[in-house]
Amino acid sequence: MISPDQVNEMLYPASTTSKPGPIPTVVPNPTEYQLAGDVGHRTLWVLFAAMTITTAVFALLSWNVPVAKRVYHVTTTLLALVSALAYYAMATGYASSLSCRPVRDSHGDHLPDTFHDACRQVYWARYLDWAIANSLLLLNLCLLAGVDGAHTLMAIVAHLVTILGGFAAAYAAERTGQMWGWFVIACLGYLFVVWHVGLHGTRSVKAKGARVSKLWASLSIYSLAVLAAYPIAWAITTLARKTDVNTEIIVYAVLDALTKPVFGLWLLISHRAIPESNIEIAGWWSQGSSAEGRIRISDEE
Template identity: 75%
Template sequence: MISPDQVAEMLYPAAAATTSKPGPIPTVIPTPTHYQLSGETGHRTLWVLFALMTISSGVFALLSWNVPVSKRIYHVTTTLLSIVSALAYFAMAAGHASSLSCHAVRDRHSHDIPDTFHDSCRQIYWARYIDWAITTPLVLLNLCLLAGVDGAHTLMAVVANVIMVLGGLFAAYGAEGTAQKWGWFAISCVSYLFVLWHVGLHGTRAVQSKGARVSKLWASLAIYSLALWAAYPIVWGVAALARRTSVDTEILVYAVLDILVKPVFGLWLLVSHRAIAESNIDLGGYWSQGAAAEGRIRIGEED
């Protein structure tokens, strides 16, 4: 006896082929989370930078040994530069100053398999941004003091610099592909332009009254430091924003830039400042004697 299914296959072979039992539904195995973490090279680099910044702090402190307290402003700022950076690198090397910034990545498959998503997490050293928020204003302060920039423009430059650094920090943790990330990036870039405006323009005008030697020194230091600062957002964009480099490469590049901007800049400033008398800034009164001593002097003068 012929079954109904066999009759259908004989009369409508094409239809029988198309109405065959479906095969198994393709399965999709989710892609595991992808991590971008520092390795042995990056870890060693962080410890080396901690040692270099600590040694630099000691050198800058020794250079101020025979300098009167009223004329140690550059020695104090450069020493603080290195100390803060040393603490930041110690925190990063010890593993206490980083966190993961994660975002979802789409995995595209063939037409019959639906797309899937996996998380991509990159290690962000937030202590680096705290370091920059404290140390880069000290570099600006040195440039403004050397040029003789007024307090109003110096304060505006320092505030713009802090906004620039914090904008980079917020953008590094921003959601991928959102206006939030690029908005903070734009704010950071605009703040850098304000730094150039207040330091570059007003510094160029103010330093002319201090003579050719101070003007030449200031121009060299300003171009040197501001040009290096322009490299930071480029590295940040490639590493933290686009995530095109490894975390170890990011650490190495930032380490080179930090050495050039902090110990090299500080040593250049202190050695040149010692040889140019016109660059001296004598901060008497409270800076060298304290408020109580200044009060006693005023009473004595009135008597």
């Protein structure tokens, strides 16, 4: 005979499927911090020392130079001094902040994506340095070529737009497109710098003779080429974050050394050997403005 239990097993066979396991959970990754290491900190201190020595050298080169011929010495000394102060602020750790962006983490086809924040150290003092020091570099190029005040001012303002655009892009959100929008604005500002300095400088420097023209052409091509390297390095390091912070510091340190100590020494040594490179505002620079013009106006009235 067949027992009732066997009948039940034939009519209702036991399920061969396994019981469902627990639903897998995804824990988001913790916040990622991209900070400068020992190599980066040492590089900042080395550049601070180099810029401080450069400032002292530029000041000593102007020691026996008459005040009327000391315009380039003053601008290059201030250029190096501003950079030295900026590097001191960065080396001591009081001139940076974190720029955080969400990063997508993929966990496979059957699991939802998660996001975590990637916070990178951004040295805001670097942009202040570039805004002041590199503007003085452009001022030197315009003074050497004899560019008029209107185009000199426009070149400096265009350069400030480039730096402010870079600063905004460093903190802008990548997902909304703000970052690359500011990058385009910064690049357009640089093109206007080339327009005002390169085009108008080429026209005005011809009146100063062949030696000044040759010097200005060499300095302007060198300077504008180095300045063009900044946006390229900036897009790869700060914006796209393809390198670590240490590499970013080293890249900018090399560019800053080329645009400050190298440019300044080149200009001062060459200027001393070419007397016709003196600028036309030497009288105003050493003696100030005269009151004779105001007296003549009152006499006419």
